[in-house]
Amino acid sequence: NAGVTQTPKFQVLKTGQSMTLQCAQDMNHNSMYWYRQDPGMGLRLIYYSASEGTTDKGEVPNGYNVSRLNKREFSLRLESAAPSQTSVYFCASRPGTLRETAYYEQYFGPGTRLTVT
Amino acid sequence: AQSVTQLGSHVSVSEGALVLLRCNYSSSVPPYLFWYVQYPNQGLQLLLKYTSAATLVKGINGFEAEFKKSETSFHLTKPSAHMSDAAEYFCAVMARGAQKLVFGQGTRLTINP
Numbered sequence: 381n382a383g384v385t386q387t388p389k390f391q392v393l394k395t396g397q398s399m400t401l402q403c404a405q406d407m408n409h410n411s412m413y414w415y416r417q418d419p420g421m422g423l424r425l426i427y428y429s430a431s432e433g434t435t436d437k438g439e440v441p442n443g444y445n446v447s448r449l450n451k452r453e454f455s456l457r458l459e460s461a462a463p464s465q466t467s468v469y470f471c472a473s474r475p476g477t478l479r480e481t482a483y484y485e486q487y488f489g490p491g492t493r494l495t496v497t
Numbered sequence: 498a499q500s501v502t503q504l505g506s507h508v509s510v511s512e513g514a515l516v517l518l519r520c521n522y523s524s525s526v527p528p529y530l531f532w533y534v535q536y537p538n539q540g541l542q543l544l545l546k547y548t549s550a551a552t553l554v555k556g557i558n559g560f561e562a563e564f565k566k567s568e569t570s571f572h573l574t575k576p577s578a579h580m581s582d583a584a585e586y587f588c589a590v591m592a593r594g595a596q597k598l599v600f601g602q603g604t605r606l607t608i609n610p
Contacts, residue, residue: 384540411596420506422587422600423541430596438597470540484529484548484591486598488540 381406384489386471392495393461401456401492403471411474412454413486414438414446416467423470429454461496468493499524499590503601511609516560516575518604520588523569530571531589531598532562541587547571549593558582583608 387402405412410431415423415438425438427446435446443465445457454473458465472486504519522528529548533541545556552564558581562573571588588601 413598420602422501422602424600425597428596436596472541484546485531485543488533488542490540491538 383407384471384473384487386469386489386492388492389490390493392497393458394497395462397461398457398459399461399494400458401469401471401494402453403455403489404453405471405473405487406452407473407475407487408451409473409475409487410451412448413472413474414444414454414456415470415472416440416465417470417491418467426456426469461494463496466494466496499528499592499595499599501588501590501599501601503586503588503604505604506602507605507607509607509609510578512580513577516573516578516582516606518573518586518588518606520562520571520573520601521569522571522588522590524590524592526592526594529591529593530562530564531591532556532560532571532573533587533589533600534558535585535587535603537584544573544586578608580608580610582606 384405413428414426424440429435429448432451469492471489474486500523502521531546532544545554547564555561560575589598591598
């Protein structure tokens with residue numbers, strides 16, 4: 381199993397450009413998450429999807445949109461990038477049923493390092 | 498609402514010394530608590546978790562943490578530091594039945610030879 385994969389690994393954008401960060405998981409997990417990591421601030425939740433077909437805002441959703449394309453894939457879109465969106469973005473997934481012993485655990489991808497100039 | 502405070506953004510210890518990383522949480526409902534580790538340029542990896550079983554939780558790489566409800570703490574310890582423990586460590590809390598994990602700001606652990 382590859383676990384959680386993210387593309388691209390690195391990206392540089394100019395202010396106002398758009399892009400989509402891709403995330404996929406092969407663990408048949410129900411829930412998926414997008415976080416951003418900034419120095420001294422830990423990880424902050426942008427959006428999450430508790431199950432296929434649903435999405436909800438997290439702590440810092442402004443400037444982002446998401447799509448839960450199917451059970452495996454959860455993409456994050458920046459419509460008009462701003463320098464404040466320079467960050468490392470992590471996708472995570474989690475099992476969806478209490479029967480699974482890892483129900484409470486989130487599994488993280490390797491991250492996408494985004495710079496907006 | 499849940500929140501996490503990690504005391505000390507940087508901790509430095511000598512190889513072989515005790516590692517103690519502090520985490521205090523706030524939660525309006527009984528919490529689940531986690532410690533994650535992040536090595537340079539990598540994603541986060543779960544070290545250990547507390548989900549209401551034993552209050553002393555053992556994790557990978559010789560780490561353990563104790564849930565103390567009276568002190569609202571979940572400090573991470575390791576008796577003897579190894580050079581490979583150098584990383585950033587995150588404490589996180591989740592309310593039971595919730596979807597969202599709330600992270601602390603992280604503690605960078607440096608190991609001195």
